[in-house]
Amino acid sequence: MKTRYSFGGDEHIFVEVDEEMSLDAFFKAISITTALREKNLAGVAEICPANASFQVKYDPDVIAPDKMLEELKALESRAESAAKTITTRIVEVPVYFQDPWTHETLMRFRERHQDPSGSDLDYAARINGYDSAEAFVEAFHSQPWFVSMVGFVAGLPFMYQLVEREKQLQVPKYLRPRTDTPKQTVGYGGCFSCIYSVRGAGGYQMFGITPMPIFDPTETISYLSDFMVFFNPGDIVKFTPIGREEHDRIEADVKTGAWRPRIAEVSFDLAAWTADPAGTNAKLMEALDAA
Amino acid sequence: MPLKVLKPGLLTTVQDLGRPGYFHLGIPMGGAMDRLSLRAANLLVGNPEDAAALEAVFLGPELEFLSDGLVAVTGADLPILLDGEEQPGWTAIPVKAGQVLSFGYLRSGARIVIAVSGGIATEAALGSRSTYAIGALGGVDGRAIAAGDVIPTGEPGAGKPGATVPEALRRGPGSPAELRVLPGLFWHWITPDAQKHFFADEWKVAPEADRMGYRFKGGRPMEFEPRERPFGAGSDPSNIVDGCYPYGSVQVPGGTEPIVLHRDAVSGGGYFMVGTVISADMDLIGQLQPHMPVRFVEATMDGALAARAERKAVVARIREALA
Incomplete structure (x- = not known):
């Protein structure tokens, strides 16, 4: 280095x-x-x-x-x-994997993809050696992620998974970028996951969608009323899989102000994590469960 | 001196000097593409230099004045019409309520700045009125102006009708336009031949040219030095581990068509960059039209700082001329 x-x-x-x-x-x-x-x-x-x-x-x-x-x-x-220690927060982000909206979009741009015959998740699962999309999704959401950068467009987090190098998931970007991506799509490119904060162009593979807005220029959403951008570099994210019903309920509750993301304050020590990644991650997730 | 939009033009937005401070969250500085023209237009009508004005690209809007005041149009060269009668550019033009400002076809340049007495007074977002359409921030409801909009303005200052910026202090593109680039960032990723070609070749502005960035085509594709792919960077030789992009940085996806990022830049991404256009030449990019020939000229840091000082001196002379 x-x-x-x-x-x-x-x-x-x-x-x-x-x-x-x-x-x-x-x-x-x-x-x-x-x-x-x-x-x-x-x-x-x-x-x-x-x-x-x-x-x-x-x-x-x-x-x-x-x-x-x-x-x-x-x-x-x-x-x-x-000392390589930071005080930060862990945030639970609900994700509806294999949702109809990203599916419709990925079908529209199929000719720009490496494997036009399947979905983005099928492709990502196969090239990473998983038997099924479900097994890949499990690896994706079971361990937390670091927000390692916020940018590209307003409020978009890039995330790097807290697992050893050999367990990192890697997926190439689309052959040619799409001109459209649904807002709040959970995407993947290289070794990074992202959440598209706004609708627009994009080249990352699309796995699902979160009902949790992360950018609100009007600052009217309850948890974005102080500042329009949700994520900061250094935040830790835990994805939690949800189904259609849960997705629709959260989406409605965001509108009324009844829903807020679950957040816990945590400290993260790089040396402790390097010595015991799984144990350190388990503690982070316990802190979140207790919040 | 509020304005009513009769026709919006192609893509006319409210811009000031921008909202620095949020690039680390992906929100670009924004602001007028041609800052010298914005400062000059504001000074002409008696506004603070950083007041908000309208920036129009390629095709001007049609605007009705709802009260008396001054208007000034700077930047690109095109016929400026008040109730159909041609008016001078870079000059404070007195107008009456009910009069209509419109424009003919562009003669040279790409963007005009239209400043009015009191400045545009739409609501500020994160400290600026600049329109950032991707994030729906600033401007009129976070978007370009539309027919029927009534645009509010502030308290008028003391501009002098007929005041004009001397010809020698106006700036526009030459042909071919020359953009000075400080090599750096990932410059060492390409071969010495590719480095030579980048500066030797003639490029043309591609149709993909907007506030986010300008694409150029026509030069030879770049050859890369052999390099082991860094973990996390992706498989293409032009991919980096996603990093920050400077304003003015020259990225070259696939090693083929350089893109220079401008005021509404994406803040980062996964393409390597060969250098950065110096700050003094950023205004000029805002005045380039598609298909215009362009050359990249190698700059040094000392040269960049001298050009920056020279640019500041021009603004100071405009200030004196209009004082």
Whole structure:
């Protein structure tokens, strides 16, 4: 893991913590960006953590590019020795897998897919060595995920599953991106899951849909009334499978303000997780069940 | 000086200088594609430079003024008509309630900025009135203007009728347009030959050119250096582990057609980037039309900072000229 710095024009510094994805790289990125945010440095305009990298947008008239670079390198050396622990929250996200809406959409764009004969889930299950879509869905929802980046479009979380490298699910993106994806589709591309916050173009495989809105520009939904974007990098997500009836009930209750996502505050220690992934995950999910 | 929209044009949106601070949540800065034109138009009608105005692309709207005031149109060159009579661009034009502003066909450039006394006063979202249509934020109900909309405006300032921006301080695209690019990001992923071709080839603006980004075609496809695929990046040699995209960054999906991200940029994704258009040349991109020839010119950081200072100096001179 070797950090690489590059100027993105005169207003950005792009920092690649590692070329490949890992929890270590994500943790390093989030700890440097958190430290930079706390520093409140004049001239820093945007601090954007990503999966295994991050980016800073700054005003070179206030802080010179070389000075900005120096600041980041100093923060990096401090991050190396810092404890890899964060206080965060675990959120339960209900998902209706194999729903009719993403199914209708995937049929419409079948010619852009690697395997036009089946569904996105059938394909993902097969190439990951699962006997059935159900077995794949089980692997998908039984272990939690880290929100490793929020972006692409407004409020869209990228998630990386908290399992060892050899258990990671991997699925290529569509051969050619779709021009349409239903709002709140749960998708998958590379080693990342995502939730499409708005309807629009997309290239990730589509597995299901959540009745839980995660972006609300009107700030009228009960749990989005303080801020329109639900997710932050560092959040932990546990998907829970639901059926049609439950989906429709939650959707109706969101409208009346009666439904809110289940959330528990937790702390996450990377060393503890690395020593015992399954045990650490079980504790996270217990905290959620108790909430 | 509220406005009534008679015809909306092709895609006319409310824009100011944007809403920085939310890019880490996928909400782009937004704001006028051509910021110099926005600042100039506002100064002409006596508004603060960062007031909201209308940005129209390719085809102007038709607007009725509901009270007296000043209007200024900057940016692209096209006939500006007040009750059918041609008016000068980059100039404060006095108007009366009931008069109608309309436009002829574009002569050059791509976007005009229409500023009116008091500025557009639609509701701000996250500190800006800029329209971000994908997120339904800002503007008129989070969308482009539509026929029948009545657009509110603020308290008028003290603009001078007939004030004009000197020709020497107006900016538009040359032909071929030159975009200065600081190589970097994943520049080392392509071969030295591909690096040379990127700057040597003539590119053309593709039809896919909007506020999110501009696509270019016509140059040679890029060859990649051999590289083991990083875990999580995907199988195509142009894929990276999804990361952040700088404004102005040049991504090249599949190594074929470069895309330069602009004010409504997607904040990140899985395509490698070869460098970034310098901040001083971002306005110019907003004035490029599809099919226009474009060359990418290699920049250095010192060159980028000098160009940035020069651009600021032009704005300062416009300010002085209109003071």
